[in-house]
Amino acid sequence: MPRNTPIYGFTYQCPGDIVDAADFALLGGQIDAKMTALDALQVRMLTRRNTNVDQSAVGVASGVEASLAPAYVFPVAGIYQVRGIVNNPGFATINMQRVRLRHNVTDYLGQTANTEGNQGALVPWGATCFVAAAGDTGQLRYLFNGSGPVNINGTFSVRLIAEIR
Amino acid sequence: MTSPVVCPAPDNMAAVALQMQRTALEAEASLLSIENRLHASLNRPTWVIDSTANVTGLVANVDQFLLSGAAAVERFNNTGFDLDLSSVAQLPFTGLWQVGYSCVVVASGAVNDNSFRDFKLRHGRPFPSPLGFITIWQENYLLYETNTGVGVDATVIAEFNAQAGDVVVPLIQHGNTSSTLTMQVPMRMWATLMSTPDQAKVV
Numbered sequence: 001m002p003r004n005t006p007i008y009g010f011t012y013q014c015p016g017d018i019v020d021a022a023d024f025a026l027l028g029g030q031i032d033a034k035m036t037a038l039d040a041l042q043v044r045m046l047t048r049r050n051t052n053v054d055q056s057a058v059g060v061a062s063g064v065e066a067s068l069a070p071a072y073v074f075p076v077a078g079i080y081q082v083r084g085i086v087n088n089p090g091f092a093t094i095n096m097q098r099v100r101l102r103h104n105v106t107d108y109l110g111q112t113a114n115t116e117g118n119q120g121a122l123v124p125w126g127a128t129c130f131v132a133a134a135g136d137t138g139q140l141r142y143l144f145n146g147s148g149p150v151n152i153n154g155t156f157s158v159r160l161i162a163e164i165r
Numbered sequence: 166m167t168s169p170v171v172c173p174a175p176d177n178m179a180a181v182a183l184q185m186q187r188t189a190l191e192a193e194a195s196l197l198s199i200e201n202r203l204h205a206s207l208n209r210p211t212w213v214i215d216s217t218a219n220v221t222g223l224v225a226n227v228d229q230f231l232l233s234g235a236a237a238v239e240r241f242n243n244t245g246f247d248l249d250l251s252s253v254a255q256l257p258f259t260g261l262w263q264v265g266y267s268c269v270v271v272a273s274g275a276v277n278d279n280s281f282r283d284f285k286l287r288h289g290r291p292f293p294s295p296l297g298f299i300t301i302w303q304e305n306y307l308l309y310e311t312n313t314g315v316g317v318d319a320t321v322i323a324e325f326n327a328q329a330g331d332v333v334v335p336l337i338q339h340g341n342t343s344s345t346l347t348m349q350v351p352m353r354m355w356a357t358l359m360s361t362p363d364q365a366k367v368v
Contacts, residue, residue: 003186007197010189015179027185031192038200045207079211079241081263081357096311098318108353109267112318114279114309127320128267129213129355131241145313161357162208162243 008034049075049160055140059149067102068154071137077164080132084110084140085125086154094146099124099154102141103132110141131164209357210258212248213240216268216352223270223337223346228285231268231335231348244358253289253298253332254354260361262325264288266335268352271316274344278312282346285336288325298332301325310341316349324359 002011002023010030013019055068074080084101099110110126130138140154218236223229237250246257256262270282284306289298304323311317325333335354339346 005189005193008193010193012185012189013182014186015182017178017182019178019181019185023185027189031189031196034196038196038203041200041203041207045203048207079213081355096313096315098315100318108351109269109318109320111320112269112308112311112315114311116279116311124318125320126267126318127265127322128353129211129241129265129357131213143315145311162211162241164241 053156055156056153058151062148065143068140071139074132074136077133078160079162080130081159082130083127083157088123089150089152092147096145097124098143099126100141101126102139103130210244211357212242213355216350220348225342228336228338253334256327256331259329261359262327262356264333264356265322266354267320268348269316269318270346270348272344273347276312277341277343280310280340282308282317283338284319284321286321286323287334289332
């Protein structure tokens with residue numbers, strides 16, 4: 001009776017069994033398939049899902065929170081470190097800017113910048129971890145208090161730190 | 166040492182089968198070792214927790230915990246260690262950790278315009294017992310109340326060279342003397358092991 005190794009289930013014959021070429025072919029094919037899978041795993045490790053995405057919104061009014069587009073679509077399930085920052089668009093008057101990070105329909109907290117009297121004092125950014133499924137979306141959310149409307153550009157950065165399998 | 170190759174023949178079939186078994190087990194051991202190392206590199210030890218209740222009554226000019234003692238839930242944890250969420254959060258392995266949290270605090274009553282919000286992330290080491298710790302490092306992020314009705318969002322991130330069992334504590338001190346602050350749910354906190362001491366240093 002053939003037996004199997006305990007982890008991967010590689011098949012081998014036992015003393016007393018007739019061993020033929022098909023048995024060697026089966027074992028060789030099983031080992032080769034596992035090596036192919038490990039090669040794919042190595043590629044995933046070396047080409048980790050890290051990216052920066054430019055997002056924007058036009059005509060954002062004071063006091064109205066806006067979603068920047070296009071939303072990033074997470075390609076695989078995993079834990080992603082997410083960061084977002086916006087460019088200071090230039091205001092006549094600006095009291096506050098806030099960036100948050102949206103995962104699907106949930107907003108995660110970022111940073112509120114007090115810019116009263118000094119527009120260049122602080123440009124807000126945010127960072128958090130998303131526990132994401134494949135196909136989930138992520139995007140910047142932006143709110144300000146001041147004179148508008150304004151066009152806003154930002155960068156949404158993601159770094160895959162662990163896969164969920 | 167390489168085993169001699171035995172060609173199958175009726176009088177040595179048992180030896181061939183034994184050789185086949187040895188080959189299968191050796192291949193499995195080698196590939197399992199590689200797979201474990203690849204998975205360890207791809208999936209860094211990480212935990213993610215969220216608070217599940219507001220933290221109220223944060224008074225001015227005193228360091229106060231933002232998470233300890235509050236309700237919290239584990240969103241992800243692949244470290245293999247159970248986090249004791251009733252106490253301060255722990256870093257279970259020695260190495261370089263990136264730790265962060267994000268939260269929003271709002272005034273429960275009157276707002277002191279432009280008053281400070283000092284968000285802190287403290288790296289501590291249990292001493293002299295698990296009930297206390299000494300501070301190894303502290304990261305501060307100072308923001309000011311905008312008084313536009315939205316409170317203050319804050320994100321703090323730091324890298325800590327930690328020993329297994331060290332703790333990380335999110336704190337706030339603020340200058341809103343006219344009322345207390347409330348930290349609203351959810352506050353998210355996370356930690357990721359970036360490298361371990363046995364990995365080669367770049368100098």
